[in-house]
Amino acid sequence: MARGVLDWLRRADTKAKQTPSRGTLAPRAVARRTLMVEGRELPLVIRKLGHARRMTLRLAPDGSEARVSIPAWGRVGDAEAFARDRADWLAGQLARMPEPRAIAPDATVPWRGETLQIEWSERARRKPVIADGRLIVGGPVEGLAARLQRWLEAEALAFCADDLAHYCARAGEAVPRLSLSRAQRRWGSCAADGSIRMNWRLIMAPDFVRRSVVAHEVAHMKHFDHSPAFHAHLEQLFEGDIEAANRWLKRHGRSLYVPFG
Numbered sequence: 001m002a003r004g005v006l007d008w009l010r011r012a013d014t015k016a017k018q019t020p021s022r023g024t025l026a027p028r029a030v031a032r033r034t035l036m037v038e039g040r041e042l043p044l045v046i047r048k049l050g051h052a053r054r055m056t057l058r059l060a061p062d063g064s065e066a067r068v069s070i071p072a073w074g075r076v077g078d079a080e081a082f083a084r085d086r087a088d089w090l091a092g093q094l095a096r097m098p099e100p101r102a103i104a105p106d107a108t109v110p111w112r113g114e115t116l117q118i119e120w121s122e123r124a125r126r127k128p129v130i131a132d133g134r135l136i137v138g139g140p141v142e143g144l145a146a147r148l149q150r151w152l153e154a155e156a157l158a159f160c161a162d163d164l165a166h167y168c169a170r171a172g173e174a175v176p177r178l179s180l181s182r183a184q185r186r187w188g189s190c191a192a193d194g195s196i197r198m199n200w201r202l203i204m205a206p207d208f209v210r211r212s213v214v215a216h217e218v219a220h221m222k223h224f225d226h227s228p229a230f231h232a233h234l235e236q237l238f239e240g241d242i243e244a245a246n247r248w249l250k251r252h253g254r255s256l257y258v259p260f261g
Contacts, residue, residue, distance in 0.1 A: 035066065035084055038091045046079045048072045055082050059090060061184050061257035063097040066090055101258045103145035109135060110256075111152070112159075113206030120144065127151070153180055156203035163214040164196065170237050173221050184257070187249065188213045190220035201256040205248070212238055212245035 033044040043065040052071045055078070059066055068079040083090075103109065105120035116135040124138030128151045139147055157180055168175045181189065181197040189197045196217045202210040215238040223230035234242060 033080060035080070035087065037066075037087050037094065040094075042066050042090065042094075044068065044080065044083055046070065046076055048074060055079060057083055057086055057089075059093040061254055062259055063094055097254075097258075099258075103148055105141065105144075109148060109152075110204040111135070111155070112203065113209075118144075118148070152203050153200045156180060156198065156200040159203060159207075159210065160198045160214055163211050164218065167211075167215045167218040167237050168221075171218050171222065171233075173218065176221070187253075188217045190217045190224070192224070194221055204256050205252070208240045209245045209248050212240060212242055215242075 033046065034041045035044050036042070045065050045067045047067065047069050048071070049069050050072050052069050052074075054071070055074065056069045057066065058069075066083055068083050070076075070079045101107075101109070103118070105118055107118050108115045109118060110116075111130075114133070116130065116133060119134045119136045120141060121136070121138055124136050126137070126139035126147065128135050128137040128148065130136075135148075137144070137147065137151075157178070160180075161178055164178055165175050176194040176196055179195070179197050180200045183189075183197075183199055187199045187202060191197075196214075198210075198214065198217070202213060216234060219230055219234040219237055223233055
């Protein structure tokens, strides 16, 4: 292990004992940097977190950047060294990233756990229509990828709205405001005011997976934590196998972040 990292760990141990907990502090972004990984210049994002007690390194789900989280009192230079020392690990993660999803006539697009073949025609309507496993769409072929993503987002909002109404009725809760998220790691979130945000990419997952995430966020409307009471409430709300849904996301969730190309 690099000497600089060892020195950092010694300082971290001392500082953690001296610094009071700041779990409520918001993340503080540090200026973007880059590092070379297998000849590729990869953006490096360093964030200072009030609740962090050690450095952690992650690759963005879509492979677009490396992210290091450090305690609020950590040094940016140590974080850079930490990431550079693990360039081989980042290279391995990048190698496992799937190729961008080609969006073109005769290509395929995932939708609710199925695979739809894109059938493009100049004479077809611009708004996609599903028929017999095909996604029929018209309009300029140059804007096909952006048009299909907008359609997927609209589908996500409609299906999540139905799911939300269903689980709020089961929970005896008023239906809160719903919006879509393009978050890079979170599938859903429930704010303190009760509003819920859902990751639009869930429309590409099987229905039971998407619905499990909506049920999860509705359960947070009553229990704003992950206590045993929360999990008991979630089990009452969700009709399916929550563990199976979690396993699906763990195994296949990254594939939903593959960018459209």
